[in-house]
Amino acid sequence: MKKIRQPIIAVLGHVDHGKTTLLDRIRRTNVAGKEAGGITQHIGATEVPIETVKQLAGPLIKLWKGEIKLPGLLFIDTPGHEAFTSLRARGGSLADLAVLIVDVNEGFQPQTIESIEILRKNRTPFIVAANKIDRIKGWKVEEDEPFLVNIKKQDQRAQQELETKLWELIGKFYEMGFNANRFDRVQDFTRELAIIPISAKYGIGVPELLVLIAGLSQKYLEEKLKIEVEGPARGTILEVREELGLGTTIDVIIYDGTLRKDDTIVVGGKDKAIVTKIRALLKPKPLDEIRDPRFRFDQVDEVAAAAGIKIAAPGLEEALAGSPVIAARSEEEVERAKAEILGQIQSVVISTGKVGVIVKADTLGSLEALSKELQEKSIPIRKADVGNISKTDVMEALSVKDEEPKYGVVLGFNVKVNEDAAEVAKAKGVPIFTGNIIYKLIEDYEAWVKAEEEKKK
Numbered sequence: 191m192k193k194i195r196q197p198i199i200a201v202l203g204h205v206d207h208g209k210t211t212l213l214d215r216i217r218r219t220n221v222a223g224k225e226a227g228g229i230t231q232h233i234g235a236t237e238v239p240i241e242t243v244k245q246l247a248g249p250l251i252k253l254w255k256g257e258i259k260l261p262g263l264l265f266i267d268t269p270g271h272e273a274f275t276s277l278r279a280r281g282g283s284l285a286d287l288a289v290l291i292v293d294v295n296e297g298f299q300p301q302t303i304e305s306i307e308i309l310r311k312n313r314t315p316f317i318v319a320a321n322k323i324d325r326i327k328g329w330k331v332e333e334d335e336p337f338l339v340n341i342k343k344q345d346q347r348a349q350q351e352l353e354t355k356l357w358e359l360i361g362k363f364y365e366m367g368f369n370a371n372r373f374d375r376v377q378d379f380t381r382e383l384a385i386i387p388i389s390a391k392y393g394i395g396v397p398e399l400l401v402l403i404a405g406l407s408q409k410y411l412e413e414k415l416k417i418e419v420e421g422p423a424r425g426t427i428l429e430v431r432e433e434l435g436l437g438t439t440i441d442v443i444i445y446d447g448t449l450r451k452d453d454t455i456v457v458g459g460k461d462k463a464i465v466t467k468i469r470a471l472l473k474p475k476p477l478d479e480i481r482d483p484r485f486r487f488d489q490v491d492e493v494a495a496a497a498g499i500k501i502a503a504p505g506l507e508e509a510l511a512g513s514p515v516i517a518a519r520s521e522e523e524v525e526r527a528k529a530e531i532l533g534q535i536q537s538v539v540i541s542t543g544k545v546g547v548i549v550k551a552d553t554l555g556s557l558e559a560l561s562k563e564l565q566e567k568s569i570p571i572r573k574a575d576v577g578n579i580s581k582t583d584v585m586e587a588l589s590v591k592d593e594e595p596k597y598g599v600v601l602g603f604n605v606k607v608n609e610d611a612a613e614v615a616k617a618k619g620v621p622i623f624t625g626n627i628i629y630k631l632i633e634d635y636e637a638w639v640k641a642e643e644e645k646k647k
């Protein structure tokens with residue numbers, strides 16, 4: 191039976207422009223507060239049932255002409271570029287749609303432009319949230335109010351100021367080849383990019399944002415979202431995590447089919463495909479129901495796409511974040527899944543030659559993105575691997591350094607440097623470059639190479 195699944199949505203934009211605040215607002219919770227209490231309950235994605243969208247939107251739902259048949263929306267909890275570089279599905283982005291957030295007072299910033307480039311490259315449809323409208327002088331704030339209601343309460347001067355800022359944004363988008371407009375003036379969403387003024391902090395405009403995401407997804411992504419619900423599940427690993435009383439678990443977004451408690455799954459591991467049988471499918475309990483930290487999750491029998499789920503199973507210690515999860519219900523399916531996953535790992539976890547840089551990244555997807563960039567720039571790679579930077583990595587870089595100093599380095603994307611690795615690197619003079627923006631990381635490395643060459647002259 192075919193069914194329309196929830197669209198998977200990512201939020202991206204420049205640092206501090208409000209991605210986390212918006213996701214929190216949508217979650218109706220405060221991640222920071224929770225983490226202070228030692229409990230992080232999100233498992234990669236937040237579901238917003240369509241009833242919630244309708245309730246929030248109220249009469250605004252009319253903005254969307256026609257009935258909304260989607261079951262809801264699924265927001266990826268990881269804000270930023272990572273959602274695109276790390277989280278992939280069948281070679282494309284895991285996200286079906288994106289929200290690009292821009293601080294309306296700051297306008298375009300480097301990561302705004304980078305985000306747009308990434309969205310373009312992935313051909314991901316998106317809408318723009320022009321955030322922090324409450325910062326406009328004299329702005330009257332009301333929690334969770336639709337923008338179209340809120341705007342009527344503002345005096346002429348404040349309205350005018352917002353209008354000016356929006357036109358500045360529209361101009362910037364125009365320079366990048368987009369025909370953008372304020373959402374309520376958009377005639378045709380296939381040709382115009384909708385800008386929704388919001389305040390993530392107070393929830394203003396969030397009703398419109400949710401309605402438009404739902405409407406656009408249904409109208410333009412219906413074919414992609416139509417899936418065989420009963421089919422074996424496919425997903426992407428967001429995180430590999432130790433959990434009290436459960437051992438190593440994986441947080442996964444399921445984007446196709448249905449995952450059942452008794453399914454066998456195949457996932458990507460270091461140099462191999464891991465075949466294991468699910469021990470439990472887990473969803474976080476509401477916070478106020480958690481009495482004992484060992485019982486933070488509810489077990490479920492099955493979960494249908496699209497959804498976030500935690501999987502407990504034996505043998506997941508070596509599982510790789512970013513790798514596919516494929517459910518297999520027969521020997522034949524297991525073999526096919528193994529071949530597919532092995533193919534993917536081998537194309538990413540590479541060792542190209544003796545002399546080259548050492549590359550480490552947090553997920554298979556980010557490793558692939560970083561390696562590709564390096565290869566495009568003709569920077570040779572000795573080893574590309576998922577995980578934190580270890581002493582072994584530094585020792586390998588050191589052996590390269592003797593042959594070709596400029597390649598005797600370690601580049602790490604979104605990973606930590608182990609203590610002993612940092613010590614050895616310092617003692618032996620092996621440079622380590624880390625960061626969470628790919629182009630910036632490569633830029634830093636290139637700047638260092640240049641400076642070294644200058645020194646020699």
Ligand code: GDP
Binds near residue numbers: 205206211323
């Ligand atoms: P991120 O780096 O894009 O995830 O940005 P954050 O969500 O962490 O927001 C950065 C800062 O801007 C925080 O101090 C937020 O409280 C603040 N902020 C975010 N959205 C709004 C908004 O709508 N209005 C106001 N006044 N502040 C906001």
